[in-house]
Amino acid sequence: MTGNEIKVLGEVEKRGHEQVVFFHYPQVGLKAIVGIHNTVLGPALGGCRMRLYEDESQAIDDVLRLSEGMTYKSSIAGLDLGGGKSCLIVDPAMKEGRKEMFYKFGECLESLNGRYITAEDMGTCVEDIMHMREKTKWAAGFSQEQGGSGDPSPWTAMGVFHSIIAACERKYDSKDLNGRHITLQGVGHVGMYLLESLRESGAKVTVCDTSEDSLNKAKSEFGAEVVSLEEIYDVDCDVYAPCAIGQTVNPETLPRLTCDIIAGAANNQLSDESVYSAILDKNILYCPDFVINSGGVISVGGEFIEGGWSEEWTQNKVKNIYHTIHRILDESEKRSKFPEVVAIELAKERIQEAEEKQKG
Numbered sequence: 001m002t003g004n005e006i007k008v009l010g011e012v013e014k015r016g017h018e019q020v021v022f023f024h025y026p027q028v029g030l031k032a033i034v035g036i037h038n039t040v041l042g043p044a045l046g047g048c049r050m051r052l053y054e055d056e057s058q059a060i061d062d063v064l065r066l067s068e069g070m071t072y073k074s075s076i077a078g079l080d081l082g083g084g085k086s087c088l089i090v091d092p093a094m095k096e097g098r099k100e101m102f103y104k105f106g107e108c109l110e111s112l113n114g115r116y117i118t119a120e121d122m123g124t125c126v127e128d129i130m131h132m133r134e135k136t137k138w139a140a141g142f143s144q145e146q147g148g149s150g151d152p153s154p155w156t157a158m159g160v161f162h163s164i165i166a167a168c169e170r171k172y173d174s175k176d177l178n179g180r181h182i183t184l185q186g187v188g189h190v191g192m193y194l195l196e197s198l199r200e201s202g203a204k205v206t207v208c209d210t211s212e213d214s215l216n217k218a219k220s221e222f223g224a225e226v227v228s229l230e231e232i233y234d235v236d237c238d239v240y241a242p243c244a245i246g247q248t249v250n251p252e253t254l255p256r257l258t259c260d261i262i263a264g265a266a267n268n269q270l271s272d273e274s275v276y277s278a279i280l281d282k283n284i285l286y287c288p289d290f291v292i293n294s295g296g297v298i299s300v301g302g303e304f305i306e307g308g309w310s311e312e313w314t315q316n317k318v319k320n321i322y323h324t325i326h327r328i329l330d331e332s333e334k335r336s337k338f339p340e341v342v343a344i345e346l347a348k349e350r351i352q353e354a355e356e357k358q359k360g
Contacts, residue, residue: 008060015068019115020060023108028101029090032108033059035067036116037083040351040358043114044084045140045301046070047121048105048128050092063087065268070297072347073290076324077317079301084116092123102128106135114138119152119300126151141300149309152296157193159295159321160265163287164198164239166325167261171285172238178202181237183259186244187211187218190265190293194243195222208232209244233257242266242289254278263287276338287325288343294321 012020019036036044046067053059063085071083088105109118109132119141120129132139142148149155164182169175182198184191184207191207192214198205199222206225207218218224227235233256240259242248246268249257254275262269262284269289270276279286295318302309302317331346332339 007057011061011064015064017064017067020063021108021112023105025104028104029094029097030101030104030108031089032086032105033063033089034086034108034112034116035063035084036112037064037067037085038071038351039082039115040355041075041082042080043117043138043304044070044082045074045079045117045119045297046083046085047296048086048088048118048124049121050088050090050094050123050128052091053089056089059087059089069267069290071351072344073294073297074301075347075350076291076343077294077298077301077321079298081117081297081301081304084118085121086116086118088123098128099131102131103135106132106139109138110136112138117304119297140303142303144309147308149299149303149314151189152299153189154193155299155314155318156190156265156293156296157197158315159298159318160190160194160241160243160263160292161197161201162319162322163292163325164241164261164263166322166329167239167263167285167287170326170329171260176202179204180239181206181235182239182241183207183232183235183237184224185232185240185242185248185264186266187214187224188244190296191241191243192217194241194265195224199223206232206235206237239263242269247271249275249279251275251278254282257282257284259284261285261287263292264289265293267293270340276340280338285329286339288328288340291324291328291343292321 017037021034023032067083067085074081117138117140129139129142144150165175181204187207187209208227208229209215215226219226233253236258239261241264243265249269250271298317299314302314328343332342
């Protein structure tokens with residue numbers, strides 16, 4: 001056994017994962033990792049990420065971190081679902097053989113007997129989900145035409161939007177976003193929907209992205225100001241909203257941030273717990289990412305409620321994230337703990353209650 005294998009097992013034990021599965025089918029170009037963190041509340045739900053990593057240990061770390069986060073996300077959102085995540089170590093721009101690869105991954109999911117439900121994530125789309133559904137029913141977020149929830153991005157954006165309103169109300173005693181300056185680090189699927197809502201509310205928005213097409217759309221259709229990927233950290237603003245890759249709030253970037261609030265759609269926005277004190281020292285209000293970006297998982301999870309997906313049910317649950325943010329910030333003050341710590345505690349408390357009920 002190599003050192004890397006020992007490290008993986010150690011991380012699994014530390015984070016409390018129930019199962020980590022590796023799938024390798026080179027004949028269709030499939031190299032996948034599935035992480036199932038916790039299934040106490042229900043089947044593990046979490047998206048399928050398609051990405052090329054610098055090395056496989058980075059991919060494993062991504063799966064373990066994100067699947068654990070999904071457990072807390074589903075719990076705090078009040079869903080009867082657990083946390084999981086999958087990662088395909090494949091170029092997301094892949095076209096040739098893509099359908100065949102997702103057919104095979106659908107068969108892989110079917111072999112897990114419903115312990116893990118996948119959905120759209122970074123690098124994947126509804127069409128990929130539909131290919132998997134030809135082999136398994138454990139792929140959610142399928143087209144609305146067939147009774148599914150469709151693209152989760154608008155719902156994720158809606159949850160983040162209402163969270164920003166809650167955070168501004170907390171910080172400025174006003175829900176009004178008119179004139180507020182918000183920076184969006186990333187205007188992909190979720191970021192673009194969020195940009196639209198923010199501009200409709202009268203907010204000034206500055207954006208950055210790796211895609212020239214997205215930047216052109218943000219500027220021409222929504223009047224956003226565009227800066228470079230590096231400049232975004234130096235923009236004087238009210239709200240910094242990370243909406244792309246994770247860990248952009250770190251010891252290098254924090255000293256450069258001049259915002260009152262951090263509230264965005266990205267997963268794992270903080271590099272680690274060491275930045276808690278720096279955020280507090282700068283008097284920045286932090287909205288836990290797995291809470292405010294839970295609109296997507298709420299929408300996808302709605303496919304598994306009695307009677308199937310409902311727009312009204314989804315909308316009410318996503319808008320309720322506003323109240324969840326206030327609850328977390330209240331408890332943060334009561335417990336004298338960082339908001340992310342409190343959010344995880346509240347999520348774990350719900351899981352523990354369910355566990356105790358199951359034991360009788």
